[in-house]
Amino acid sequence: xxxxxxxxxxxxxxxxxxxxxxxxxxxxxxxxxxxxxxxxxxxxxxxxxxxxxxxxxxxxxxxxxxxxxxxxxxxxxxxxxxxxxxxxxxxxxxxxxxxxxxxxxxxxxxxxxxxxxxxxxxxxxxxxxxxxxxxxxxxxxxxxxxxxxxxxxxxxxxxxxxxxxxxxxxxxxxxxxxxxxxxxxxxxxxxxxxxxxxxxxxxxxxxxxxxxxxxxxxxxxxxxxxxxxxxxxxxxxxxxxxxxxxxxxxxxxxxxxxxxxxxxxxxxxxxxxxxxxxxxxxxxxxxxxxxxxxxxxxxxxxxxxxxxxxxxxxxxxxxxxxxxxxxxxxxxxxxxxxxxxxxxxxxxxxxxxxxxxxxxxxxx
Ligand code: 13P
Ligand code: 13P
Ligand code: MG
Ligand code: MG
Numbered sequence: 546x547x548x549x550x551x552x553x554x555x556x557x558x559x560x561x562x563x564x565x566x567x568x569x570x571x572x573x574x575x576x577x578x579x580x581x582x583x584x585x586x587x588x589x590x591x592x593x594x595x596x597x598x599x600x601x602x603x604x605x606x607x608x609x610x611x612x613x614x615x616x617x618x619x620x621x622x623x624x625x626x627x628x629x630x631x632x633x634x635x636x637x638x639x640x641x642x643x644x645x646x647x648x649x650x651x652x653x654x655x656x657x658x659x660x661x662x663x664x665x666x667x668x669x670x671x672x673x674x675x676x677x678x679x680x681x682x683x684x685x686x687x688x689x690x691x692x693x694x695x696x697x698x699x700x701x702x703x704x705x706x707x708x709x710x711x712x713x714x715x716x717x718x719x720x721x722x723x724x725x726x727x728x729x730x731x732x733x734x735x736x737x738x739x740x741x742x743x744x745x746x747x748x749x750x751x752x753x754x755x756x757x758x759x760x761x762x763x764x765x766x767x768x769x770x771x772x773x774x775x776x777x778x779x780x781x782x783x784x785x786x787x788x789x790x791x792x793x794x795x796x797x798x799x800x801x802x803x804x805x806x807x808x809x810x811x812x813x814x815x816x817x818x819x820x821x822x823x824x825x826x827x828x829x830x831x832x833x834x835x836x837x838x839x840x841x842x843x844x845x846x847x848x849x850x851x852x853x854x855x856x857x858x859x860x861x862x863x864x865x866x867x868x869x870x871x872x873x874x875x876x877x878x879x880x881x882x883x884x885x886x887x888x889x890x891x892x893x894x895x896x897x898x899x900x901x902x903x904x905x906x907x908x909x
Contacts, residue, residue, distance in 0.1 A: 549587065549663050549845040550610070552602045553671055553779045554617040555761070556639040556654035559628025560596035564676075566825045567593035568633060571624045575600060578620040585612055587845035594824045594836050595675025596635075597655075597777045598624060601838070603845040608658040611647045618645040621654060641768060651768060655679075655761035657779045659747075662755070664786055667842040670794055670853065672780040674816065676826050676833040677806035679716075679762050679778040680740025681816055685797035686758060687737055689782065689789050690748050691726045696793040699727075704752050704787035712747040713737070716764045721746060741805060741888055750787060758782045777806075795837060795853055801866035803873075807831040810890035813881055814873050817866035820855035832870045 561568035575591045575598060590601040600620060606613050621640055628636035639653040650656055661667070674681055688695040690709040698705045708726045713736050715722070724733040736743040748758040760780045784791045801815035807829060814832040824834045838850035876882035886894065 546605075546663060546844045548605065548607075548660055549842065550604055550607055550613075550658060550660040551669065551781060551842070552604065552608070552610075552613055552617075552656070552658045553599060553673075553761075553781060554602070554614070554649060554654050554656050555597050555599040555673065555777070555779050556621045557596045557635065557777065558598060558621050558625045558639065559631075559633035559636040560638075561631075561633050563634050564596045564830050565827050567596060567598050568628070568631060570627050570631065571598055571633075574624050574627045575620050578623050579616070582616050585616060588847045590838075590847055590850060592671075592673060592821070592836075592838060592850070594673040594821075595777070595826050595834055597673065597675050599671075599673050599779065601671055601840075601847065603842065603847060605845070608660050609648055609650070614647070614649045614656075615645055617654065618649050618652070650763065653763075653768070655763050655776060655779050657759040657761045657781050659756045659759045659781055659783075661783070663842050663844070666785065668784040668791055669840050669842060670782045670784060670791070671838040671840065671850070672782070672835055673777075673824075673838070674779070674833065674835040675777045675824065676810075676814075676831045677778065677804040677816060677835075678741065678764070678776055679744040679760055680742075681804040681806070681833070681835075682760050682778060682780045683737040683740045683743070683745055684802050686745050686748060686760070686780070686782075687734070688797040689794050690757065691730060691733075695796055696789050698789055698793060702787070705750075705789070707751040709757060710749040710751055711745055712749070714744050714746040714762045715742060716744060716762060716767060717742055725751075753787050756783075757788050791839065791853075798835065798837070798854070799859065799862045801832075801862050801869060803869070804833050805884055805888060806833045811884050811888075812873075813884060815866040815869040817870075818854040818859050818862055821852045823863075828870065829874060832866055 579589045587603040592599045625637040641653040693699045711724045798818040804816045807814040837853035839853045840849035873882045
């Protein structure tokens with residue numbers, strides 16, 4: 546097989562119960578739709594994290610393929626019908642448009658794609674996160690591809706020693722900028738440290754000249770101009786043989802770092818790595834979750850998944866996430882647990898201000 550494209554397209558088309566999970570009937574319908582696509586796909590898996598339904602597909606149509614995107618869109622529309630019939634919560638939540646127009650980017654679903662020349666062995670990890678935003682992957686991706694204290698391969702593997710190239714998206718201005726690492730590390734960190742606005746979109750290996758990682762960079766809230774749910778992200782990472790080893794790719798998630806999202810998309814909390822059966826966020830609709838599905842590609846076939854965070858070696862990260870969750874929750878509606886005013890998905894500020902306007906007396 547010459548080149549193969551891995552496309553992961555994910556949307557919340559209805560929650561069971563509330564925003565906590567995807568009902569089996571939706572996953573069943575999604576499988577039927579993808580099965581019916583015949584030769585368009587080489588292989589597929591249907592997965593979920595929290596209330597987000599993920600279509601993991603391999604094909605030879607390249608990224609941004611209208612046929613593959615239309616298939617995903619029609620699948621989400623069909624699943625929305627099932628969600629409506631069961632009166633699931635927020636049926637069709639992430640489908641912002643009534644009609645498909647060639648590409649799902651900008652229409653609501655999150656998309657991460659990479660076209661690769663499959664290596665003799667091609668291990669990939671599909672990360673799916675719920676109750677957070679694409680910038681949540683900035684910190685772990687930086688550690689995987691640029692921090693030698695996480696990834697010793699950057700120091701000792703001749704194929705990684707040259708470093709990686711980071712493509713960062715300014716989601717507000719809809720512009721991308723590329724940084725060469727390690728040379729421009731400090732410049733890169735100026736942006737990555739502000740994950741609400743700047744998100745890693747792609748990472749490339751300098752030595753192999755190949756894509757190494759891809760992240761969905763949609764921002765539903767910016768697209769819709771009103772609250773439509775957090776843009777729960779996906780991230781794809783290639784491993785081994787000139788890419789970081791699988792264990793180097795998973796290692797940063799042993800630290801449950803703080804991300805924006807959680808209840809009403811308006812809070813800060815720890816990103817908890819969890820096994821697929823644990824990915825049902827119900828404590829204050831959280832804490833935010835990430836699952837890691839490992840695959841070996843074989844001529845485009847998806848061998849897997851292996852539920853990578855099921856390893857008890859991540860139990861302590863989960864425990865620590867719960868302790869951080871307790872601590873953050875005690876802040877109630879106060880920042881920095883509650884997001885900064887501009888970043889909140891919900892606010893009553895305009896109404897309250899309008900009612901109280903006359904009571905603000907100027908002071909010297
Ligand atoms: P590769 O050189 O094949 O990436 O192997 C490295 C490794 O797996 C060490 O853990
Ligand atoms: P989702 O973005 O996962 O639908 O969650 C929305 C929400 O408001 C959770 O409290
Ligand atoms: Mg939802
Ligand atoms: Mg969600």
